[in-house]
Amino acid sequence: MTSLRYSEIDVFSDTPYRGNALAVVHDADGLSSADMQQFANWTNLAETTFLLAPADPQADYRVRIFTASEELPFAGHPTLGTAKAWLDAGGTVGPGGFVVQECAAGLVRVRVDGDVMAFEAPPLTRYEAVAETDLQHIAGVLGIARGQILDSSWLVNGPRWIGVRLASSDDILALRPDPGKLGDLEIGVVGPCSPGGETQFEVRAFFGGDAVWEDPVTGSLNAGLARWLTDTGIAPPQYVVSQGTVLHRLGRVHIGVEGEAIWVGGHVTRCVAGTVRL
Template sequence: MKSRRYSEVDVFSATAYRGNALAVVHDADGLSTADMQQFANWTNLAETTFLLAPEDPRADYRVRIFTASEELPFAGHPTLGSARAWLESGGTVGAGGVILQECAAGLVPVRVTDDRLAFEAPPLTRYEPIEEARLRRVASVLGIERADILDSSWIVNGPRWMGIRLASAQQVLALRPDPGLLDDLEIGVVGPYGPESETQFEVRAFFGGDAVWEDPVTGSLNAGLARWMNDTNMAPQNYVASQGTVLGREGRVHIDIDDDAIWVGGHVTKCIEGSVLL
């Protein structure tokens, strides 16, 4: 083992400890996949990332993204958190205010502004209607009637998200899913606020599998929702979604669509800096 720089950041919140936490191990070259997976299991956060030298000469750095149980080809809040950690450790912004992250899903541009970072959403790898039998199962898990689901779509971009649209943000906030029924489902739910609200949509993300829980703020889900809702004329080109409200968080996800490119952005706040023996 050797000492490596270590960071924990809070993503999608300008206030520390109100967004989604991310652990970042710097200078991770030399670690095996098993080493990374074991450490991610130990941190027990939604995701832990490892910064490495890029293999693609166009990239500024390479990142590997792990949950407690598996490696992901891409994820949203780990992308923004890793980019901020890389910048804080001495990385510099390239031409046009963009840095280029290499991950298993490919190269992901990250735009840097004075107060926020934003990643360009990768293409969806599955984007089609959800079969009716599965929708009935989703409604049962969420504790709602099938008729309450106004629209739905697969919006897979790494995580295997199913997008579910309800009539209002209040319906989204009222959901109390049955964890015993989640199994392997990954469900993202969205509903609109009224015109006077600070944010335009409320989003919630529910996972099954090895761990049953609700994600505080989810970049990949919001990226898929933005693509789907823009294509179906259910959202404007620019909006802000809130997430994590039920969990006592204040996640804010900024969506900007520019020439059909979807930029998913938010604040990243430093929380912990130090070193780890790994």
């Protein structure tokens, strides 16, 4: 075993420990895929990332992203948290205030402004209507009538999200999904907040598979939702999402659409620094 630098980062909240936690292992080039997967399973966080030397000369670093059960080509809060960990370990921001991350989905730009960071969302690899039979099942999973689903879309950008739009934030917060029906679905649900508040939309994210649970704050989902909601005229080019409310978190995701680019950002804070033996 070797001692490696280790960080835990809180992402998408300006109040530490109220966002989404990320574990980061630095200088992980000597670890095997099996080593990485086993450690990610052990941390039992939404994701654990491993910092590696870049293969692409345009990148500042390379990252591999693991859930407790699988590797992902891209994920949102791991992108911001890994960028923060890399900077805290001595990395420097490049021209224009950007860091360039290399991951399995390609190169991802991260805009840095102190402890506020935003990633440029990669393009969706599946962006189409959801079949009616799937929507009937999803309504059953969420414990609502099919008629409460106003619209839906596949929003795949690494994770295999299905976006579902309901009428209000109250409807979102009232959801009590049935874990026994979720299967391997990844469902993101969005609804508008009352006008005049701090946030414009409430979001919740539900994962199936080997572990059934709710994600506190989700960058990849909000990236997909931003593409869909702005394309359909539901959301303005700039807005703020609240997520994690039911889990007693204070997640805030800031969305900015600049031409074809979608930026997804929020506060990022290092909460734990030390070493890990792997």
